[in-house]
Amino acid sequence: MRNRIAFESPKKQAIETARTRLLIGGTLMAAAFFVVGARLFELAVFSDNADLRRAASREIARPTTMARADIIDRNGVLLATSLTTPSLFADPRKIADPVDTARRIVDVLPDLSEEVVAARLASGKSFVWLRRNLTPRQQFEVNRLGIPGLDFEREERRVYPHGRLASHIVGFTNVDNVGLAGIEKSMDAAIAGSGTPLRLSIDIRVQQILRQELAGQIEKFKAIGGGAIVLDVETGEIVAMVSLPDFDPNAAGQAPDETRFNRNTLGVYELGSVFKIFNHAIALETGVASFSSRYDATKPIRIARFTISDFHPEKRWLTVPEIFQHSSNIGSAKIALDIGTQVQRSYLGHLGLLRRTSVELPEQAQPIYPAHWREINTMTISYGHGIAVSPLHLVSAVAAVVNGGILRPATLVERNAAQSAGVQVFSAVTSDQMRRLLRLVVETGTGRNADAKGYLVGGKTGTAEKQVNGAYKRNALISSFVGAFPVTAPRFIVYAMLDEPKGIAETFGYATGGWTAAPVVRGVVARMAPLFGIAPLDDAPPEIRRAINVNANAGPAVRSRSHATN
Amino acid sequence: MIRPTSLILMVLTAAAGGALFQIAFEVSELDGDLSQLNRDIRKDREAIHVLRAEWSFLNQPERLEELTRRHLDLLPVSGGQLAGSGAVPVRAQDQEPVTDPLIADTGAAAKPAVLQDTTPKVKPAAPRRTARLSSQTTNRADLVRSFDDVLREAIDTPGSGGAR
Numbered sequence: 001m002r003n004r005i006a007f008e009s010p011k012k013q014a015i016e017t018a019r020t021r022l023l024i025g026g027t028l029m030a031a032a033f034f035v036v037g038a039r040l041f042e043l044a045v046f047s048d049n050a051d052l053r054r055a056a057s058r059e060i061a062r063p064t065t066m067a068r069a070d071i072i073d074r075n076g077v078l079l080a081t082s083l084t085t086p087s088l089f090a091d092p093r094k095i096a097d098p099v100d101t102a103r104r105i106v107d108v109l110p111d112l113s114e115e116v117v118a119a120r121l122a123s124g125k126s127f128v129w130l131r132r133n134l135t136p137r138q139q140f141e142v143n144r145l146g147i148p149g150l151d152f153e154r155e156e157r158r159v160y161p162h163g164r165l166a167s168h169i170v171g172f173t174n175v176d177n178v179g180l181a182g183i184e185k186s187m188d189a190a191i192a193g194s195g196t197p198l199r200l201s202i203d204i205r206v207q208q209i210l211r212q213e214l215a216g217q218i219e220k221f222k223a224i225g226g227g228a229i230v231l232d233v234e235t236g237e238i239v240a241m242v243s244l245p246d247f248d249p250n251a252a253g254q255a256p257d258e259t260r261f262n263r264n265t266l267g268v269y270e271l272g273s274v275f276k277i278f279n280h281a282i283a284l285e286t287g288v289a290s291f292s293s294r295y296d297a298t299k300p301i302r303i304a305r306f307t308i309s310d311f312h313p314e315k316r317w318l319t320v321p322e323i324f325q326h327s328s329n330i331g332s333a334k335i336a337l338d339i340g341t342q343v344q345r346s347y348l349g350h351l352g353l354l355r356r357t358s359v360e361l362p363e364q365a366q367p368i369y370p371a372h373w374r375e376i377n378t379m380t381i382s383y384g385h386g387i388a389v390s391p392l393h394l395v396s397a398v399a400a401v402v403n404g405g406i407l408r409p410a411t412l413v414e415r416n417a418a419q420s421a422g423v424q425v426f427s428a429v430t431s432d433q434m435r436r437l438l439r440l441v442v443e444t445g446t447g448r449n450a451d452a453k454g455y456l457v458g459g460k461t462g463t464a465e466k467q468v469n470g471a472y473k474r475n476a477l478i479s480s481f482v483g484a485f486p487v488t489a490p491r492f493i494v495y496a497m498l499d500e501p502k503g504i505a506e507t508f509g510y511a512t513g514g515w516t517a518a519p520v521v522r523g524v525v526a527r528m529a530p531l532f533g534i535a536p537l538d539d540a541p542p543e544i545r546r547a548i549n550v551n552a553n554a555g556p557a558v559r560s561r562s563h564a565t566n
Numbered sequence: 567m568i569r570p571t572s573l574i575l576m577v578l579t580a581a582a583g584g585a586l587f588q589i590a591f592e593v594s595e596l597d598g599d600l601s602q603l604n605r606d607i608r609k610d611r612e613a614i615h616v617l618r619a620e621w622s623f624l625n626q627p628e629r630l631e632e633l634t635r636r637h638l639d640l641l642p643v644s645g646g647q648l649a650g651s652g653a654v655p656v657r658a659q660d661q662e663p664v665t666d667p668l669i670a671d672t673g674a675a676a677k678p679a680v681l682q683d684t685t686p687k688v689k690p691a692a693p694r695r696t697a698r699l700s701s702q703t704t705n706r707a708d709l710v711r712s713f714d715d716v717l718r719e720a721i722d723t724p725g726s727g728g729a730r
Binding site: 135 | 612615616618619620621622623625626627628631642643644645646648650713714
């Protein structure tokens, strides 16, 4: 070894080393080229387009998603939406002349103070807010000034284009876009999470009709407020729901508390004679009474310290249809005694009148009813006193009476007939009989003011004195009317209620349901029926008469002289 | 001393480098175009969003009703103005069976109503329906507010507006 080294010159040894190093470098380079070549080959030959797809999907116009989804009505009309609003800020270091700039800004945003703006612009900071949340037009005007150093930051705001029209249904949010009332609160998670518009069951056109008709009667009778509902009897969908007075959800913070009160769901009232619908339906369903049964209504009932009397006493024996037609409290109480406390209570429970409704609103009330259901309660509840429910409770239960006996939970979210499973409460026969009785009230009884010509309205009036501090107030009434149309095959329930209407000369001083609320129903039916393609019918032909007449042997249907029985 | 092979390689390398830079610049230019387009699309979509809200605002039923009252001689259809085709009398010489199944059906089955028509078909010029319209609780001024005003109101609620 040593010898060999001795023979080789140092020069040759250096060349040797260089060659070895070159070989290593060359090998590495070759390997690298091989890898690149193999990758090229793979891309060219075995490519599965995954990379192409990735390239194509890169940042191609993603849809703008808002923090909260839109709310739309059943026809797609926008009820609530989120808009990005620009907020104006400035970089004072780029502002050459703060005083002149401030003057020009205040020219287009007159609500700002020139001194404050000038002081901020002269502050020498790198960021100052000038004005939060501009409208598009204000932003345009600021942009038109062309001042360098001004810029906008985007923020989201909830906007309700229809304002107060659906205020109690849609509700509103706070400045942090958290729902505080109505659908905005109850479905907050769904609205904030999904990005797809939430479609409600209401129809903004019917909503407008309902609000206008109700507002007209409230003004006419100087009522302190009112509520009205239109419900689809086949699906339980609420097509329109108005509570007056209402508020503008675009400025909900400034609205007085009483305007935010939803009388239809949060208010519970003793609704009076409209409850006779249930009393009669239970009696017919259980077979306690038939159309030909007769009850003695000659004199008031005295029980304990109460006296049950009729508003306009007939002072004679009445048949079951006549009790309904003349809205006799005495007759109803006697029917209720025959029904019995237990049966009455259980049927009212089946009709959902003893628990909260399942409607998608946070503003809901628990009905008020006696803890110990005595005989006297049974009698007063038969004509709607001693039990307080919300108007929505009543409307859902009346829908069950007229639609063939099936109770479907009321909803504010669009639903089709297949989705609305119901519970059979009454038989189809009872339902048919009740529809005839309801028509009788409108044709010859207390509800004649609800008769929208051609649309066969059937319904029942209700007038109840309000309880104030445990005592009934004579002149403070809850006057209501609940109607179904067309009564031969009902499609909608229309309900109207006025809170403390005052009698006027035109109604001979009366402020009962037949005078105040029934005209609302007439107006709404006449105006909404064409929207839903419901053709007017003549009520004279014999086949229609057969469908709505009360059995002839029920005694003579006496034409009531007064509109204003209870 | 440069051999011809080396020369060719150097030229090729320079060409490849040049082409690479060219492509890189093109890509970054296209990238810029793309993000500009995306910005434009977003801006347009936001504008559409605002316009949809404004469209809904302008279509408030109450506003439409007021505009209709002011500019058109139209009233809502009343029940008395509707009748089925079966209610239309057949001309004397056409007494033969009606061949159109549609007309025959409605005529036989439904017997639609011909109701007393109390509403005039053409609105008389003088008595406008001011009674109903004036009896609303909504402020008339609501109708002449612009969408801009509504937005301003919506975003000026206490606690939300003003500089921070």
